[in-house]
Amino acid sequence: MTDANSTWRVAIVGSGPAAFYTAEALFKSGVDGVTVDLFDRLPVPFGLVRGGVAPDHQKIKGVVKVYDKIAANKGFRFFGNVCLGRDIQVEDLNAHYHQVVYAFGCESDSKLNVEGEDLAGVYAATDFVGWYNGHPDHRHHQFDLHNAKRVALVGNGNVAMDVARILLASPDELAKTDIAEHSLETLRKSTVEEVVLLGRRGPAQAAFSPKEIAEIAALPNADVVITKKDAAIDELSAAWLAKDGARSNQRNADFCTKQAELGEGEHPKKLRCRFLVSPTALHGQDGKLTSVSIDHMQLQADDSGTPRPRPTGESEQVPIDLLFKAIGYRGEPVPGVPFEDRKGIVPNEAGRVVEKLGGDVRVGHYAAGWCKRGPTGLIGTNSLDAKDTVAGMLADYEAQNLISPSKDDIAPLLAERAIDAVTWADWQRLDAWERKEGESRGKLRHKLTSIEELMTVIAELRNK
Ligand code: NAP
Numbered sequence: 346m347t348d349a350n351s352t353w354r355v356a357i358v359g360s361g362p363a364a365f366y367t368a369e370a371l372f373k374s375g376v377d378g379v380t381v382d383l384f385d386r387l388p389v390p391f392g393l394v395r396g397g398v399a400p401d402h403q404k405i406k407g408v409v410k411v412y413d414k415i416a417a418n419k420g421f422r423f424f425g426n427v428c429l430g431r432d433i434q435v436e437d438l439n440a441h442y443h444q445v446v447y448a449f450g451c452e453s454d455s456k457l458n459v460e461g462e463d464l465a466g467v468y469a470a471t472d473f474v475g476w477y478n479g480h481p482d483h484r485h486h487q488f489d490l491h492n493a494k495r496v497a498l499v500g501n502g503n504v505a506m507d508v509a510r511i512l513l514a515s516p517d518e519l520a521k522t523d524i525a526e527h528s529l530e531t532l533r534k535s536t537v538e539e540v541v542l543l544g545r546r547g548p549a550q551a552a553f554s555p556k557e558i559a560e561i562a563a564l565p566n567a568d569v570v571i572t573k574k575d576a577a578i579d580e581l582s583a584a585w586l587a588k589d590g591a592r593s594n595q596r597n598a599d600f601c602t603k604q605a606e607l608g609e610g611e612h613p614k615k616l617r618c619r620f621l622v623s624p625t626a627l628h629g630q631d632g633k634l635t636s637v638s639i640d641h642m643q644l645q646a647d648d649s650g651t652p653r654p655r656p657t658g659e660s661e662q663v664p665i666d667l668l669f670k671a672i673g674y675r676g677e678p679v680p681g682v683p684f685e686d687r688k689g690i691v692p693n694e695a696g697r698v699v700e701k702l703g704g705d706v707r708v709g710h711y712a713a714g715w716c717k718r719g720p721t722g723l724i725g726t727n728s729l730d731a732k733d734t735v736a737g738m739l740a741d742y743e744a745q746n747l748i749s750p751s752k753d754d755i756a757p758l759l760a761e762r763a764i765d766a767v768t769w770a771d772w773q774r775l776d777a778w779e780r781k782e783g784e785s786r787g788k789l790r791h792k793l794t795s796i797e798e799l800m801t802v803i804a805e806l807r808n809k
Contacts, residue, residue: 351378351379351380351420351753352378352443353376353378353379353380353443353444353742354379354380354382354441354442354443354444354750354753355371355379355380355381355382355442355443355444355445355446355738356381356382356384356438356441356442356444356445356446356755357381357382357383357384357445357446357448357713358384358429358438358445358446358447358448358449358679359383359384359385359392359447359448359449359450359714359716360383360384360385360390360391360392360423360425361391361392361393361394361448361450361714361727362392362393362394362408362412362714362724362727362728363392363448363450363713363714363715363716363717363727363730363731364383364392364446364448364713364714365383365411365412365415365416366713366727366728366730366731366732367446367448367713367731367734367735368381368383368415368418368421369411369415369728369731370731370732370734370735371735371738372415372418372420372421374735374739376739376742378420379420380420380421380422381418381420381421381422382422382423382424382442382755383421383422383423383424384424384427384429384433385423385424385425385426385427386426386427386428386429386431387425387426387481387796387799388425388426388767388771388772388775388796388799388800388803389425389767389772389775389799390412390423390425390772391409391412392450393450394406394408394409394412394724395478395480396474396475396478396479396480397474397475397478398478398724399474399477399478399507399510399511400477400478400511400519400522400523400524401510401511401514401518401519401522401524402507403522403523403789405724406523408724416769421769422768422769423767423768423769423772424755424759424766424767424768425766425767425768425771425772426764426765426766426767426796426800427759427764427766429449429679429680429681429682430679430680430681432759432762432764433755433758433759433762433764434680434681435680435681435682436681437755437758438755439709439748439750440750440751440752441750441752441753441754441755441758442709442748442750442755443709443742443747443748443750444709444710444711444738444741444742444747444748445709445710445711445748446710446711446712446713446734446738447679447682447691447698447710447711447712447713447716447717448712448713448714448716448717449679449716450674450676450714450715450716450720451674451675451676451677451689451690451715451716451719451720452482452674452676452677453471453674453675453676453677453689454469454470454471454472454670454672454673454674454675455670455672455673455674455675456670457499457624457670457672459624459625459626459627460626460627461626461627461628461629461634462627464627464629464632464633464634465489465629465632465633465634466489466493466629466633466634466666466667466668467627467634467667467668467670468486468488468667468668468669468670469669469670470498470500470504470505470507470508470669470670470671471504471674472486473486473488473508473511473669474504474507474508476488476525476527476528477511477524477525477528477532478524478525478792479523479524479525479527479528479792479793479794480794481794481795481796481799484525484527484794484795488531488667489666489667490512490531490532490534490535490536490537490667491531491534491535491536492536492666493535493536493537493666493667494536494537494538494539494666495537495538495539495540495541495664495665495666496512496537496539496540496541496665496666496667496668496669497540497541497543497624497637497663497665497667497668497669498540498541498542498543498668498669498671499543499624499668499669499670499671499672500543500544500552500670500671500672500673501542501543501544501551501552501553501618501671502552502553502671502673503552503553503554503557504671504673504674505542505552505553505669505671506553506554506557506558506560506561507557508669508671509540509542509561509616510560510561510564511532512532512535512537512540513537513540513561513564513566513567513614513616514564514566515564515565515566516529516532516533516535519532520787520788521787521788521789522788522789523779523783523788523789523790523791523792524788525792525794526791527794537614537667538613538614538615539614539615539616539617540614540615540616540617541617541619541663541665542616542617542618542619543619543622543623543624543637543639544618544619544620544621544622545621545622545623545642545654546620546621546642546644546652546653546654547577547578547579547582547620547621547644547652548571548575548576548578548582548597548598548600548601548602548618548620549578549582549583549585549586549590549594549595549597549598549652550582550594550644550652551594551597551601551618551620553597554593555593555596555597555600558597558600559600561616562604564612564614565612566612566613566614567612567613567614567615567616568607568609568610568611568612568614568615568616569604569610569615569616569618570604570608570609570610570615570616570617570618571601571604571605571617571618572605573605575601575605575618575619575620575621576601576602576604576605576620578598578602579643579644581644581645581646581652582598582644582652585646585650585651585652586598588650589650589651601618601620604618619639621641621642621643621644621654622639622640622641622642623639623640623642623654623656624637624638624639624640624668625638625639625640625660626638627668628662634665634666634667634668635664635665635666636662636663636664636665637662637663637665637668638660638661638662638663639660639661639662639663640656640657640659640660641656641657641658641659641660641661642654642655642656642657643655643656643657673720674715674720675689675720676688676689676690676691676715676716676719676720677689682698683698683699683700683701683707685701685702688719689719690712690715690716690717690718690719691712691716691717692704693711693712693717694706695733695734695737696711696712696713696717696733696734696735696737696738697710697711697737697741698710698711698712708741708746708747708748709741709746709747709748710748711734711737711738712734713727713730713731713734714727714730714731717730717734718730765800765804767800767803771803771806771807774803774806774807774809775793775799775802775803775806778802778806779791779792779793
C-alpha cells in the first residue's frame with residue numbers, strides 16, 4: 346500500500362536482484378513510512394533470475410524467496426507490464442516520487458566487430474540464454490542445432506559455461522526444470538557433439554568460476570578436454586597469480602593442468618577449451634557460417650601489470666557449424682535517462698546519476714546493479730552495490746536534497762492511461778499457476794513466454 350503522505354516515495358525501474366536489494370536496503374534504512382514502487386516492462390518480476398539464470402541452476406533461482414520477503418513489506422508495490430519510455434516517462438516519475446532508481450540492467454550483447462558477424466549460424470549467447478529461459482523478447486529465435494556438430498563459443502565467462510552446459514546436457518534432465526518448452530524441443534533434436542571454447546587469455550585469466558567449469562566436467566555425457574599446450578601457465582601468469590591473482594584464478598589454472606592429464610576422455614560429447622586465441626574473421630558459404638579464423642595470442646602486462654592478450658603473428662582457421670558470442674552483456678539507452686555509450690551504463694558517481702561522466706548530478710536520480718557498474722559480478726554482488734546506492738539516497742533524504750513531486754500516488758495516472766499494470770498479487774497467482782501447470786507436465790514450472798499469454802492468464806486468474 347502506498348501512503349500518500351509518505352515523505353519518502355521511491356520508484357525503482359527494474360525488478361531484478363539490484364532492484365530488490367535496493368528496496369531491501371531502503372526498508373532497512375530506519376526511516377519510517379518509506380514506500381517503494383518497482384516497475385518492470387515485463388508482466389513478471391525478477392529480471393535475470395527468471396530470464397538469465399540457467400534452468401538447471403534452480404538453487405541459484407531459489408534466491409527469489411528472499412525477494413518474496415522483501416515484497417511482503419507493507420510499503421512495497423509492483424507495477425509489472427509498465428515500460429519506462431513507452432507507458433510512462435521520466436517526467437511522470439519526477440511528478441510522483443522523491444527519488445528514482447534505475448536498476449534495469451544491461452539488456453543487449455557486446456559485439457565482436459569482426460567480418461562475417463552477420464552470417465547465419467552466428468548467435469549472441471544473450472539471445473540463447475533468453476530463449477531457453479522463455480524470455481518474451483527471445484522466444485522467436487531459431488538456433489540451428491540439428492544441423493551442427495561443432496560449435497565455437499567465444500569468451501569463457503560464466504555465461505559461456507551456461508551455454509556450453511545447456512548444449513552438452515541431457516535434454517531429459519533439462520525437461521524436469523523450468524526450461525522453455527520451445528527450447529527443449531530444439532535441444533532434443535540437437536546434433537551438437539563438440540563445443541570449442543575460445544578464450545583470448547590464458548587458463549589463469551579464464552573468467553569462469555571454478556565451480557562452473559567443474560560442473561561441465563561432471564556432466565554424464567561430456568568431457569572437458571584441454572591440451573597440455575593450452576593448459577600451460579606462462580611466466581607472466583605465474584608471477585601474476587602469485588602477486589595479484591584471486592584464489593579462483595589459481596583454482597582455474599590448477600583445474601586446467603589436472604584436466605590436461607586426463608586427455609580426450611570417453612564421453613561422446615566434448616567441451617574443448619582453447620586459450621590464447623582470438624577470432625579475427627568468420628567465413629561462410631551461401632550466407633551460412635563455415636569456419637572461424639583465430640589469431641594466436643601471447644600475454645603482455647599492461648601498465649597496471651594485468652596480463653593482456655597480444656597477437657603472436659600466428660593464426661589458424663577452424664571449421665565450425667555455429668558460433669555463439671559470450672563476450673558480455675551491454676546496456677542500452679532508455680529514453681530520458683543519461684547514458685554513457687562507451688561503457689554502456691547510466692553515468693553515476695557512487696550511484697548518484699550524473700548527466701554525463703564528470704557532469705552535474707541529476708538530483709533524486711540513482712542507479713543500481715549492472716546499469717550502474719557494468720555487467721559484472723554474481724547475484725549477491727548486487728546486494729553490496731545496492732547498499733552503496735542507498736547510503737547516498739539516505740544522505741540525500743536526510744539533507745532533503747530530493748525531487749519535489751507535485752503529486753503522490755502514480756496508480757491513478759496508470760489507470761487514466763489504461764495501462765494494465767500487474768500487481769504483486771497478480772504475480773503470486775501466476776507464479777502458483779505456472780508451478781501447478783509445470784507439475785502436471787513433470788517439471789518445476791511451465792513458463793509462459795509471450796506477453797499476450799501472460800496477460801491473458803493473469804486476467805483469467807484475477808476473475809477467479
Ligand atoms: P564475463 O565474466 O565478463 O566474461 C566475458 C568473457 O568474454 C571473458 O572471457 C572475456 O575475456 C571475453 N571477451 C570479452 N570481449 C571479448 C572479445 N572482443 N573477444 C574475445 N573474448 C572477449 O561476462 P559473462 O560471462 O557475460 O558474465 C557476466 C557476469 O554474470 C559475470 O560476473 C558472471 O560471473 C555472472 N554470471 C554468473 C553465473 C553463475 O554464477 N552461474 C552465470 C552467468 C553469469 P577477458 O577476460 O580477456 O576480457
